[in-house]
Amino acid sequence: MEWYQTLFEVIDTRSFSSLWYWIGIVVLWSSASNWILGVPFDMVMRARRHGGGLSDDMETLTHINAKRLLYIARTAGVFLTAFMAFFLTFLAICAIYYRIELAQAVLFMALPMTLVGLLMLRTAKLIEAEGSRGDALIRRIMRCRYSVQIVGMLSIMATSLFGMYHNLATATFPF
Secondary structure, three states: OOHHHHHHHHOOOOOOOOHHHHHHHHHHHHHHHHEEOOEEHHHHHHHHHHOHHHHHHHHHHHHHHHHHHHHHHHHHHHHHHHHHHHHHHHHHHHHHHOOOHHHHHHHHHHHHHHHHHHHHHHHHHHHHHHOOOHHHHHHHHHHHHHHHHHHHHHHHHHHHHHHHHHHHHHOOOOO
């Protein structure tokens, strides 16, 4: 047996029928909605409820992460935009034109996460421009989280509908 046959037996490329793919989808979206600008959501909720030092810690962490994200966008933004455009185009061609299932599965993860990245960048720019603190900062983070959750719900719905269609279209029925 050749090494690539062994590799493809160990790494199953049938994504939509794999439990691991769906576990990955759940982990991806739960992490994306829990970590807004690198700040865990429970920290935001504790700052909202108790204020004081917890609010100061949350503000500091949010501003550090917002500045870091904006620095990366300003220094490497053109390169990252070109790379992501190439990567998403490559995935789209492989997924749509060549109908490669692995590319379809990765596209259903990468495209919405690109939108989430843009939402995070937009939120970081607004936080920097407004100099948000306290309740205004918490509202800004909550609004970003709500947007991420909407993107996640739509993405999961589209992925599951396409996955069901794909599994039914490629299934071999014994009768």
